[in-house]
Amino acid sequence: MIEIKNVHANIEGKEILKGLTLTVNSGEVHAIMGPNGAGKSTLASILAGREEYEVTEGSITFEGEDLLELDTEERAHAGLFLAFQYPVEIPGVSNVNFLRTAINEIRDAKGEAPISAKDFMALVREKSKIVELDSKLASRAVNEGFSGGEKKRNEIFQMAMLNPKLAVLDETDSGLDIDALRIVAKGVNSLKSADNASIVITHYQRLLDYIVPDYVHVLYDGKIVKTGNKDLALELEEKGYDWIKEETQVG
């Protein structure tokens, strides 16, 4: 699905990623954990193609294509989705209009005809159930006046609507109460299939109680320094990150 090789990335001249390597295959869920400042959100940003970040070295291949050669919207067309840590408000633009525009742009890029209004509304009804999103939210302006939990649920709703190959969830659990967390996780789990994959970026282990990862990676100082299964997350929860730091420095 995606192959990240020895990626180095800067923002404003400061190197954040220092040789990150990661491979994700179809059907897999990978969790990326790590202390603050390790480069977790930078990883999400360079995958999505945020312009402020400069990749200075390494390569990223997504579904056989050179991801770094693609514009942000082309990456979306190719099936990459980012659930934002801080979803953006777009006043006056209804969620439905926003999503229909997005779906049609993606379809257009694939040479497909626009979705019919009927099919689109059926899709909205079906997918809004997954995240228990009030149908009223679907017709409200994008994220405007949404609570923190509603915004995150809306991200998962959008993900369900766009049906990406690779979903990157950037600290989707931050600021969520336990009920919202459960709903978001349920949404992510129900979208899981053998054909898609996700990268779940999180600071805390608790999200992984609900979304069970196949692999857990620890990101520290711009590199993946440890990889394990879900037990690694529990270990981190218990012991914190200091032992990783020490281990890395010794190594």
Add this chain to the structure above:
Amino acid sequence: MGQYTENELAKDLENQDYKFGFTTDVETETIPVGLNEDIIRLISTKKEEPSWLLDYRLNAYRAWLKMTEPDWAHVRYDKPDFQKITYYAAPKQSKKYESWDDVDPEMKETMAKLGISLEEQKRLTGVAVDFVMDSVSVATSFKSKLKELGIIFCSFSEAVQEHPELVRAHMGTIIPHTDNFYAALNSAVFTDGSFCYIPKGVRCPMELSTYFRINAGGTGQFERTLVIADEGSYVSYLEGCTAPQRDENQLHAAVVELKALKDAEIKYSTVQNWYPGDKNGIGGVFNFVTKRGLCETNAKISWTQVETGSAVTWKYPSCVLKGDHSVGEFYSVAVTNNFQQADTGTKMIHLGKNTKSTIISKGISAGDSQNSYRGLVQIHKNAKNARNFSQCDSLLMTDHCGAHTFPYIECKNPSAQIEHEATTSKIGEDQLFYCKQRGISEEKAISLIVNGYCKEVLNQLPMEFAVEAQKLLAISLEGSVG
């Protein structure tokens, strides 16, 4: 607001040069360049006007000679040389058109290029169009249907001939010929425009629409519009403007007077895309317009404008809320790009008791343009319990354009409630990135964000025109983020 941007916009966006820059090769009849009393007499004679109207023109001209061009607006331009303008140009025609089939095919083509072919309009929308090309109205449709209801919708000249009593009774009562420099000039030299009268208790069943277009080179256009809604009547009126591309600046100084009698309602919508000049600020239309409406008891006037054109705009559609319980509304989107300058807003004059006004102004500045909102809310001493709500938002697309807000509030009655809200924001990189991450291209994202920002205003427009307005916004702002 379903279909608009998503499907059709891409095509429109390919052509970001001024879309309507062509000249129709119709023989025009003009009179000598310049302005003096003889020219005014000549205009009046050519139009076979009654003597009272000639006197009105001459009085206006004499008043105008004593006036000076206003310079308080936040705009800079070279003042027009009024002796270099041709004040009358009419397409040559031996007789009036009996039916639509008789209209010059080339003129029809012009309309087709504008995307407003009458056939299409008739078929699709049921809009009656009074098309004004270089000052003379050449086609009026739906007349018989309107006639059944007693509605008069015709060119101003025709109204002067056929309904002189109505014209004489109302013309200049809302905007006197001494009102301001450009209104005085218009009153002296206006050549044509539109006239509309809705009888008592009649609800006009269709949108009435007029398209203005400047065609002959160096011809100033001085339109005059008068809309009278008699007691308990309703009318929705749309004015759309396009002008062909020319190098020298062209002057447009219109006067629009609205009168809503007791319990009447007038909704007046404008979509304006006069030629704004090129990317370097060369050429473009000067749009100096005086628009004002008068509300009698329990009447309502609502101005909606989407302004994307003109090199310089100076325009303040206003409401005089004379009658008790009358309501005035102003909804505006003004877009400026490149070197365009706009100084626009409204005046809400509260005279009657329990009068209410709403002002929603959305300014969007791009390129090196300057965009100003200037508004006056005036509560007179008898206007007990008057209420006003104003909201003035500015959106900046670049860091070298300007947005300015000049709100004036004068309140002479302590029971008044006046609210004013203002915001200024820059189009968010975060918003654009969010849209792009969802697969939406930058151009479409801008259009989506801007249309969302203007939604409150666009929602006021009739559906077909809202679609047109949205396209215009997108075309005006293409490639403007920086």
